[in-house]
Amino acid sequence: MKKKILDKQELGKIIEEISENLFSYFNGKFEEICVIGIKNRGDIIAKRIIEKLEKKGKFKILFGAIDITLYRDDLSSIGPKPLVGTTEIDFQIDGKTVLLVDDVLFTGRTIRAAIDEIIDFGRPKRIFLLVLIDRGGRELPICPDFVGKRIDCEEGENVAVCIDEIDGEEGVYILNNRKDL
Amino acid sequence: MRHLLGIEEITLEDMNQIIETAKSMKFVLERKIKKVPTLRGVTVANLFFEPSTRTLNSFLIAERRLSADTVNISKSFSSVEKGETLLDTVKNIEAMKVDIVVIRHSVPYSPHYLSERINASVINAGDGSHEHPTQALLDVLSMIEKFGDLRGLNVSIIGDILHSRVARSLILSLKKMGVKITLCGPSTLLPEYFQNYGVDITYNLKEGIVDKDIVYVLRIQKERQDGCFIPSLNEYIKYYSVTKDILKKYAKKDVVIMHPGPVNRGVELAPDVADGPWSLILQQVTNGVAVRMAIIYLLSGIPRSEE
Numbered sequence: 254m255k256k257k258i259l260d261k262q263e264l265g266k267i268i269e270e271i272s273e274n275l276f277s278y279f280n281g282k283f284e285e286i287c288v289i290g291i292k293n294r295g296d297i298i299a300k301r302i303i304e305k306l307e308k309k310g311k312f313k314i315l316f317g318a319i320d321i322t323l324y325r326d327d328l329s330s331i332g333p334k335p336l337v338g339t340t341e342i343d344f345q346i347d348g349k350t351v352l353l354v355d356d357v358l359f360t361g362r363t364i365r366a367a368i369d370e371i372i373d374f375g376r377p378k379r380i381f382l383l384v385l386i387d388r389g390g391r392e393l394p395i396c397p398d399f400v401g402k403r404i405d406c407e408e409g410e411n412v413a414v415c416i417d418e419i420d421g422e423e424g425v426y427i428l429n430n431r432k433d434l
Numbered sequence: 435m436r437h438l439l440g441i442e443e444i445t446l447e448d449m450n451q452i453i454e455t456a457k458s459m460k461f462v463l464e465r466k467i468k469k470v471p472t473l474r475g476v477t478v479a480n481l482f483f484e485p486s487t488r489t490l491n492s493f494l495i496a497e498r499r500l501s502a503d504t505v506n507i508s509k510s511f512s513s514v515e516k517g518e519t520l521l522d523t524v525k526n527i528e529a530m531k532v533d534i535v536v537i538r539h540s541v542p543y544s545p546h547y548l549s550e551r552i553n554a555s556v557i558n559a560g561d562g563s564h565e566h567p568t569q570a571l572l573d574v575l576s577m578i579e580k581f582g583d584l585r586g587l588n589v590s591i592i593g594d595i596l597h598s599r600v601a602r603s604l605i606l607s608l609k610k611m612g613v614k615i616t617l618c619g620p621s622t623l624l625p626e627y628f629q630n631y632g633v634d635i636t637y638n639l640k641e642g643i644v645d646k647d648i649v650y651v652l653r654i655q656k657e658r659q660d661g662c663f664i665p666s667l668n669e670y671i672k673y674y675s676v677t678k679d680i681l682k683k684y685a686k687k688d689v690v691i692m693h694p695g696p697v698n699r700g701v702e703l704a705p706d707v708a709d710g711p712w713s714l715i716l717q718q719v720t721n722g723v724a725v726r727m728a729i730i731y732l733l734s735g736i737p738r739s740e741e
Contacts (some may be wrong), residue, residue, distance in 0.1 A: 320458070323462070323470040323471070323472040323500075323731075324470065324471060324472070325472075328472055328473070328734075329473075329475060329476065329734070333732075334455075334731060334732050334734075336454070336455070337455050337458040337459065337728075337731065338458060339457075339458050339461045340461060341461075369471065370470075373465065373467040373469075373470070374465065374466065374467070375466070
């Protein structure tokens with residue numbers, strides 16, 4: 254069973270709002286900020302946010318994409334092995350402020366992995382976390398700095414963010430099972 | 435995939451999965467911190483019963499890049515010289531809770547023999563003159579990086595085909611990928627039955643070079659030449675050494691030269707060819723680490739119950 258909770262327009266509005274918030278939070282100064290999205294959807298959302306921010310001022314924001322597969326904490330218990338993607342951070346991360354972007358925040362384990370991986374690239378000044386949807390259910394002490402929308406979910410339910418580039422449609426769903434998508 | 439025993443045992447799909455994973459692993463090798471925490475807690479035993487520096491070190495680097503723990507056992511350090519059998523040696527190592535065993539042994543099919551008798555995953559790092567699957571996979575990755583799709587490519591393999599596990603694994607790999615293969619070497623080192631692989635055979639170096647996209651030169655294995663297969667090294671050099679002159683005369687302008695290393699300079703390959711712009715030899719070495727990382731990653735931690 255799947256239930257649509259946000260449609261394309263609502264999703265677009267959330268990304269618009271969160272970009273506004275970022276712009277005022279950082280006072281329009283993005284020179285020392287880089288945006289790193291977690292694959293496979295966080296990176297695309299990160300790009301959209303960068304696009305919106307760059308329209309508001311004369312600056313270029315550094316963009317990176319991160320694949321956390323090699324940093325997962327459950328690799329020894331799962332098989333067959335998940336596909337390993339590539340991490341693309343083509344700039345010096347030392348001293349930068351990183352804005353880490355993902356679609357859904359759940360247990361926090363993905364974020365832990367992403368932070369560990371970023372630190373293997375250098376020592377950022379600070380890492381902020383931005384998520385489109387916070388669905389609760391944390392298993393690690395991780396707290397987002399910017400949230401698009403909070404959703405109350407039952408245990409066993411899944412939240413799926415769909416975006417054109419990957420899913421061929423836009424919207425947010427609650428699923429009883431991942432396979433329902 | 436639970437073991438990597440040979441190219442013969444794996445499918446084209448397995449090969450593609452290894453190659454794709456290896457491409458991602460290459461990005462890790464280009465970072466400042468070239469280590470990922472992926473295989474913390476996994477232990478790999480490297481059992482090298484035949485001398486090797488290149489392959490052993492390549493495996494070691496791959497294992498350590500993935501944060502696995504490693505233990506190395508060579509013939510002189512094992513109890514083989516005290517009369518222990520291979521199975522006993524490995525059983526003892528397994529009793530130390532090893533997850534993956536990488537084995538090089540002079541006896542063909544010894545990795546297969548072990549894989550049926552121990553719980554750890556087994557990776558064949560060369561079994562006599564039978565197979566050397568990780569070498570073939572790193573060669574295929576190097577070719578794909580250079581040419582993209584391999585279908586329809588013309589590749590020749592030149593030298594001591596008879597004794598070469600590299601050649602055997604490479605032939606099997608390239609056949610799966612749809613490559614046209616020509617084998618070239620003296621008739622004593624290139625028995626006619628190799629035609630059964632569905633390849634062309636020639637005893638003339640010129641034919642092994644004309645129109646080829648890739649010329650893969652094998653090392654003359656001096657340690658395996660006791661049977662008087664070639665009259666003398668000088669005679670081999672005269673007829674089969676790949677030199678700049680021969681390439682200029684017969685080869686395609688953009689021909690690629692590959693070699694599994696270590697190169698006997700001035701024997702099978704002239705130094706200026708080995709170091710020339712057409713050579714992929716050092717890329718092959720880099721890709722060796724990436725491919726071995728991919729294989730170890732894919733084999734590690736598969737629950738036994740899924741068998």
